[in-house]
Each structure stands twice: as C-alpha cells, then as structure tokens.
Amino acid sequence: MRLAVVPGDGIGPEVVAEGLKVLRAVAPDVEATPYDLGAARWHRTGELLPDSVLDELRQHDAILLGAVGDPGVPSGILERGLLLKLRFELDHHVNLRPAKLYDGVRSPLARPGEIDMLCVREGTEGPYVGNGGVLRRDTPHEIATEVSLNTAFGVERVVRYAFERAVARPRKHLTLIHKTNVLTHAGSLWSRTVEEVSAEFPEVTVAYQHVDAATMFFITDPSRYDVIVTDNLFGDIITDVAAAVTGGIGMAASGNLDVSGTNPSMFEPVHGSAPDIAGQGIADPTATVLSVGLLLDHLGRPELAKKVNAAVAFDLSTRDPKATIRTSEIGDRLAALSG
Amino acid sequence: MRLAVVPGDGIGPEVVAEGLKVLRAVAPDVEATPYDLGAARWHRTGELLPDSVLDELRQHDAILLGAVGDPGVPSGILERGLLLKLRFELDHHVNLRPAKLYDGVRSPLARPGEIDMLCVREGTEGPYVGNGGVLRRDTPHEIATEVSLNTAFGVERVVRYAFERAVARPRKHLTLIHKTNVLTHAGSLWSRTVEEVSAEFPEVTVAYQHVDAATMFFITDPSRYDVIVTDNLFGDIITDVAAAVTGGIGMAASGNLDVSGTNPSMFEPVHGSAPDIAGQGIADPTATVLSVGLLLDHLGRPELAKKVNAAVAFDLSTRDPKATIRTSEIGDRLAALSG
Ligand SMILES: CC(C)[C@H](C(=O)O)[C@@H](O)C(=O)O
Ligand SMILES: CC(C)[C@H](C(=O)O)[C@@H](O)C(=O)O
Numbered sequence: 001m002r003l004a005v006v007p008g009d010g011i012g013p014e015v016v017a018e019g020l021k022v023l024r025a026v027a028p029d030v031e032a033t034p035y036d037l038g039a040a041r042w043h044r045t046g047e048l049l050p051d052s053v054l055d056e057l058r059q060h061d062a063i064l065l066g067a068v069g070d071p072g073v074p075s076g077i078l079e080r081g082l083l084l085k086l087r088f089e090l091d092h093h094v095n096l097r098p099a100k101l102y103d104g105v106r107s108p109l110a111r112p113g114e115i116d117m118l119c120v121r122e123g124t125e126g127p128y129v130g131n132g133g134v135l136r137r138d139t140p141h142e143i144a145t146e147v148s149l150n151t152a153f154g155v156e157r158v159v160r161y162a163f164e165r166a167v168a169r170p171r172k173h174l175t176l177i178h179k180t181n182v183l184t185h186a187g188s189l190w191s192r193t194v195e196e197v198s199a200e201f202p203e204v205t206v207a208y209q210h211v212d213a214a215t216m217f218f219i220t221d222p223s224r225y226d227v228i229v230t231d232n233l234f235g236d237i238i239t240d241v242a243a244a245v246t247g248g249i250g251m252a253a254s255g256n257l258d259v260s261g262t263n264p265s266m267f268e269p270v271h272g273s274a275p276d277i278a279g280q281g282i283a284d285p286t287a288t289v290l291s292v293g294l295l296l297d298h299l300g301r302p303e304l305a306k307k308v309n310a311a312v313a314f315d316l317s318t319r320d321p322k323a324t325i326r327t328s329e330i331g332d333r334l335a336a337l338s339g
Numbered sequence: 340m341r342l343a344v345v346p347g348d349g350i351g352p353e354v355v356a357e358g359l360k361v362l363r364a365v366a367p368d369v370e371a372t373p374y375d376l377g378a379a380r381w382h383r384t385g386e387l388l389p390d391s392v393l394d395e396l397r398q399h400d401a402i403l404l405g406a407v408g409d410p411g412v413p414s415g416i417l418e419r420g421l422l423l424k425l426r427f428e429l430d431h432h433v434n435l436r437p438a439k440l441y442d443g444v445r446s447p448l449a450r451p452g453e454i455d456m457l458c459v460r461e462g463t464e465g466p467y468v469g470n471g472g473v474l475r476r477d478t479p480h481e482i483a484t485e486v487s488l489n490t491a492f493g494v495e496r497v498v499r500y501a502f503e504r505a506v507a508r509p510r511k512h513l514t515l516i517h518k519t520n521v522l523t524h525a526g527s528l529w530s531r532t533v534e535e536v537s538a539e540f541p542e543v544t545v546a547y548q549h550v551d552a553a554t555m556f557f558i559t560d561p562s563r564y565d566v567i568v569t570d571n572l573f574g575d576i577i578t579d580v581a582a583a584v585t586g587g588i589g590m591a592a593s594g595n596l597d598v599s600g601t602n603p604s605m606f607e608p609v610h611g612s613a614p615d616i617a618g619q620g621i622a623d624p625t626a627t628v629l630s631v632g633l634l635l636d637h638l639g640r641p642e643l644a645k646k647v648n649a650a651v652a653f654d655l656s657t658r659d660p661k662a663t664i665r666t667s668e669i670g671d672r673l674a675a676l677s678g
Contacts (some may be wrong), residue, residue, distance in 0.1 A: 079520040108559050110449040127466075127487070132524040142491035144528040148466070152481035179572070181418040185471040189483040212579040215554065219583040220447050233518070237576060240551040244558040 003301065004060040004264065004301050008038040010273025011283035011327075012066025018285035018331025019064060019292045022311070025339035026304045027296065033060070034300045037082060038068035039273070048081035054089055054103035058263060062295050066269040066288065070275050080130065089122050090263040092256035093154060094161050095121035097237060097270065098293060099242035099252065104317040107245055109219065115246050117225040118169070120162040121235025123256055126186075128232040150186040150231070155193045161259050162229035163201045174198075175207045177234055188232065215241050222246075243270060253290035255298060265298050267291040281327045286312060289334050311337035324332040340369050340638060343399040343603065347377040349612025350622035350666075351405025357624035357670025358403060358631045361567040361650070364678030365643040366635065372399070376421060377407035378612070379619035387420035393428055401634050402605040404614040405530040405627065428464050429602040431595035432493060433500050434574060435633060436461035436609065438581035438591065443656040446584055448558065454585050456564040457508070459501040460574025462595055465525075467571040489570070491523040494532045500598050501568035502540045513537075514546045516553045516573055529570065529626035554580050573609065582609060592629035594637060604637050620666045625651060628673050 001231055005015035005020065023030055030237075035057065057063060063086075068078050086092070101115040125148075132146040141279045166174040176194045180187025191208070198206050209217065211234045217224060230238060243252035254266035269287030279282055289312055296305035310335055311334045345358065346352035362369055375394065380386055381510050396402060402425075425431070438448055440454040464487075471485040498515075515533045519526025530547070538543050548556065550573045556563060557580045571576060582591040591609035593623040608626030616622055628651055634642035650673045 033421045076523050076526075080523065084521070104633075108449060109447055111447070127485075128521055130523075132487075132522070134524050134527065136491075138531070140491050140495075142528060144489045144524040146466075146487040146489075146525045148471075148485040150483040150485075152479050179575070181415045182423070182467055182572075182575075183421065183471070183485045184415050184469075185473050185483040186485045187415075188473065189481060192477070212575045215576055216579045216583040216588065219558065219580065220587070233521075236518070236521075236551045237554055240555045241558065241580070244555040248559070249555065262567045278394075328365070 001027060002060045003030055003032045004057050004063045005032045005034045006037050006063060006065040008066040008068040008273060009040055009070050010067055010275045010278040012273050014069065014281065014283050014327050015269060015288040016066040017065060017286040018327055019288035021306060021331045021335045022289050023292045023337055025335035026307055036285065039070040039073045039078060039297060042073060060264045062264050062299060063266040064295065065266055067269065067273040069273045080332040081167055084128065086266060087256055091124060091258045093122065093124045093158055094257040094259050095123040097121060097239040099246045101246040102313055103317040104319055105247040105251065107247060109125060109245050112245060113223040115222045117242060118227045119235060119239045119242060119275060120158060120165060120227060120229045121239060122154065122158045122232045125150055126232035148186055149187050152189065155189055159193050159197050159229055162227055163197055163204055166204045166227040167176055167201050169226060171226040173206045174204050175209060175225055175228050177211050177228055177230040177238060179208055179211050181210060214238060218242055218245060226228050250284050251287055253287050253294055255294040257298060267295040282325050283327050284325050285327050285331050307338045340366060341399045342369055343396050343402045344371050344373045345376050345402060345404040346373060347405040347407040347612060348379055348409050349406055349617040351612050353620065353622050353666050354624040354627040355403060356609060357666055358627035360670045361647060361677050362631045364674035365646055372631045378409040378412045378417060379413060388424050397602060399603045401603050401638060404605055404607040406610060408612045409614050420606045423467065425605060425639050426595055430463060430597045431605060432461065432463045433596040433598050434462040435596055436460060436578040436591065438585045440585040441652055441655040443658055444586040444590065446586060447635055448584050451584060452562040454561045456581060457504055457566045458578045458581060459504060459566060459568045459576060460578060461493065461497045461571045465571035487525055489528050491528065494528055498536050498568055501566055502536055505543045505566040506540050508565060510565040511543045512569050513547060514564055516548055516550050516569040516577060516629055516636050517565055518550050520549060521667060541611040546614065557581055557584060571644060582635065589623050589664050590626055592626050592633055594633040596637060606634040610647055621664050622666050623664050624666050624670050640675045643644040646677045
C-alpha cells in the first residue's frame, strides 16, 4: 500500500503519527511518503500545491492528511488553494462523514439516544465550484455573485454511492437533505435523481427533508437518520451539526473519495490544526485513527477497518473522562488493541 | 393601527386568534382585516397572491400571518408564490428571529446555559432570489444552477440594522456568520461591509464565524451569541438550530421587516400549519404571541411589547409541563397577564 502522508500544521503531524502507528499495526505493508504542504510551506515558499507535488500524489493508493492552517494565513488561501484544489483535482466527489455516538463519549444533548449516521456529501459541485464574481467592488453599487453548479453526472454518482452504502446497512434508510422548495432548479435535479436511482434499490426506504428542518432533527431526534445524501454546502453544515451531537469535531473522521478509483482518495480528521494546543502532545488522535479505518475500508480491507474501529470503540468506552489526553499513549493503546 | 391578518391553513387560524386576543388586550385600537391566502385559497381558486390583494396589504401598518400549507400542495408553490413573494414584493430585507431560552422551557441540550440571541437574517437577496435554471432537463447532460446575488446596497442595510440592534443591547456584541473561505466573492462583500459599518459603532464588539463552525457552537456554547447577522440561506438554517436549542420552532417568533417603513412589515410564528393537530385546539400560540411582541416593538410601542413578552415569560415559567395545551386557555391567560 503506497500512502502519501500530508501531516500539515499544528497538531496535524502529532495526530498523523498516531494514525500511522495504528495503520502499521494492522497493515505492516504500508509504504508512507511524507509531503510538506500547508501553512508552513506557504509561509516559507509561497507555494500551496505545486503541479509536481499533485502529480506525485496521484501515484499513490491513498492520501492521509492531518490538518493545515495557522493564524498567519489569510482566510481562503489554504482552503481554495490546497484543500479544495485537492478535492477538485482528484475528483473527490464523495465526501464521506460518519457520525456515531460511541459509548463513553459525552454528547451535548440531554437525551441523544443511539446515533449512527453516515453523511454522504457531494464534493465537487454546488456552491463550492468557485464560480462567481464581483462587479463595481468597493462602490455602493457592488454586486457579488456565487453560482451553484449541479450536473446530472455529478449528482447521480454521489446519489448512487449513497444508495449503495444504504443497502449495505441494517436499516437501509436514505435521507435526501436539500432546500428544494427554494432552490427549485438544483432541488429538482437532486429530487428527480434520488427518485430515479431509488428504483434500482427497492429495499432502501427514502425520506426527504429541507436542510433547515434536518438540522433541527439532528438535535431533537438524531436517531432517525441512517445514510444521508446532500449537496456540498449543506453537507458542510450538517456534518458539523452531526459531529457536534456525537462528541465534537475532535472525534469526526472523513474520507474524500474518488469512487471510480482513478485518483487516490484522501482521508482526514474533520478538525483543524488547533495551534493553541500544538506541540504539547495532548491532541486526541481518535478522529485520525477513525479516518484510517475509512481508508482501510476504501482500499478493500474491511476486516482491518473493523479491527481499528473496534479498538477505538473499546478505548472510548473505557477512557477516564477526567484524565488528560496524551496523544502518543492513545496511539499506542489503539495500535495494541488493533494489531 | 391597521392590521392585515392572514390566518392561513391548519393551526394558523387557531394561533392567530390568540395572537389577536393578546394584541387587543394591550392595544384596543387595532383594526384587523382578514385576508384569505394560503393552501385553501390555492386549492379553491388556483390563486396565490393576486395583485389586488398585494395592493390592499400595502395599505396596512403591519401584517400578522399564522401559517400556510397543507400536504396537498406541491412543495415550492406556496413558498415561491406566496411567502417569498411577500418578502420580495414588500422588501422585507430584515428577517428578525430572536432565540431566547425562557425559564421553564426544556432545551434538548444537557447544559444549555443562558441563551438570548437575536438573529438578523437578510431576507431579499442571496441564494433566495430565484435566479437559476436548468439546461438539458431529464438528460444525462442536465445542468442546474442557482445564483446567489449579493449587493452592497442589500448587505449594508441589513448589517447596519444588526449593528443598531447590537448597540442597544447590554452585551453589544455582533457575530457575522458566513462561509467567506469558500464563497469568497459574496463573503468578501459581507466581511468588508461589516468592517466598514463597525467603524460607526465603536461600542460594538464584532466576531466572525464560518457557518459550519457556528452551527456547532450553537449546540456546544450558545451563550456566546448576542446579535447575529447573516445571509438569507445561512440564516434559514441557523435560525432553526437556534430555535431547536431554545425549545423548538413551536416557540420561535419572527418578523419580516422593511426597515425603511415603505411597506408594512410582517410578523409570523416560524412553525408551519401542522395539519396533524389542526382543529383540535391544542396548538401552542406562544410563538404567535411573541411575534405580536415583535410587531408592537416595530410599530413604536416598545412598552406594550414588553408587557406581552413579560406575560409569555411568566406563563412559561409557571406552566405544568405535563398538562395538555389548550390554545384558547393560553391565549386567555396571556391576554389577562398582558392587559
Ligand atoms: C476548510 C473548508 C474548505 C472545508 C469545507 O468547507 O468543506 C471544511 O469546513 C470541511 O468541512 O472540510
Ligand atoms: C418556507 C420557507 C420558504 C422559509 C424559508 O426558507 O425562508 C422557511 O423555512 C422560513 O425559515 O421562514
């Protein structure tokens, strides 16, 4: 397994080290090549994602990313120039974000119930395409636009993927989340696509909710969800809500998948580089380790993914909530439990 | 006070009756004219908002709306043809949505803390403008677009209103919520506008958060918010999150304001027509009564608004959470307490 590793900034390198530790414990054949991308490189060289690096990344089976960013980088630079560039260049059309409330993890909800959902967020279309502009900037007549682009090709493939995931789960339930009553053009494409693809998956029950109502139900009744499919921007928002009710983005894993296999998929914790706690060895590597689980699953090693996930579940259920986290200790424990 | 009343469908007429009862208790000079708009009229006549009705609505000081819709109306019809049409035609550029956790109201959060925020959502721009289209419909080459339009004129006036509200509140804090790192064109206009207007309000402290992070903090730390200003679509989502953590949309009031005073502003509970409980006299009219409070405040009668709000606060803090709600009893009680 040829793995490209982008440790990044802040706590990125710390959590990635533990992710690799666990990965190696279950898959000793990993050949990991580090790539220096992120805020540090940008400060040093002004480079974000040189073409030569992108070409090299393409030569791998998968990419593991820690986190990028520091307070010295203006907002938008790393997002558009590195993170979104990777998603678009590598055609990461499925942004996969499970949200599960593990035993032993405290939810901010008073009565969370059982939460185990899988958000399938579109990753290469919608309002994220960067299509927009500004006219008469800095005048009272300024106009700024943002265009959401949605294609049958793009919507169909992510909807199909979501159905495939849904049919493989015990509850076989899929919820489309959109705002079809207001965004009627894009909404109609999404609704019709879900309806069409659903004919191929008669075992899957389908529901629809407007994004505003859905975020509410994520808080008042999250147990009702199984698999969710949604557009890029709505997915950005609702996966943070889903993460919040299952213990925070500190626990949330994600995969950016090119389901066709043409390009390597990328796996990363949802949290950021957390400069405030960087270098202290107290970052929780759990989200990175869960992302390693997604990676193993994606690369056709579901039995290894299961081991990693079981290790995390066991560790979380037995953690002392008052003890300070030591990043490497958690990694050691998870590696031992998985291996 | 010349008030146009749109009771609407489902529980709409029931809650509006109580809202009017309370309004009359504090302002006996109300002259209320009912208008038949909503699902029932559409089923009967195919009409949504005839020009003649719109003209008549314009002749009033304010509009009070219950709720419209029933399961027989296809999604999008009443939204685009009536609700959004009213907002756009009457230039309701400020969508005002307070979210306060009252004593005696149960939040789904385990430790909600004190929540008292005022969301100022833009109401006439952004992705709600209906600018978009579909090309090659029902073919594998279909493309659907949605264009978010943002103008200096439109952003400035809602931002200014938010600052005016913030400076009048004890905490004098304003948070801009957007997604400036991805929607860079619109985001830049919003950020620059907030920065510019903030110079006129040196007492107001200003914060910025991305919408995904903000929805998370609404759940994990809602007390940090005072006034919020945001775009139309983000506002739609986050005000439902804010409602959820303060007891549900059943409790949420809203005002659609034309701050210039050219057109009548419209006040309505955020909840829908709830056909499942319609006609039983068990709908909670609290959100409508709180909307009447916003109406009184907007029409320059803040001392009457205070009475109504105090009545609601007292009633909520003394309600038996196990007793069934009787719509008219709550209305009677609130009218007596306010008058
Ligand atoms: C960093 C940012 C571009 C990104 C997004 O908006 O997708 C992040 O919020 C995420 O959810 O992965
Ligand atoms: C009914 C719908 C058009 C509306 C909106 O999206 O604004 C509603 O959700 C709201 O928040 O008032």
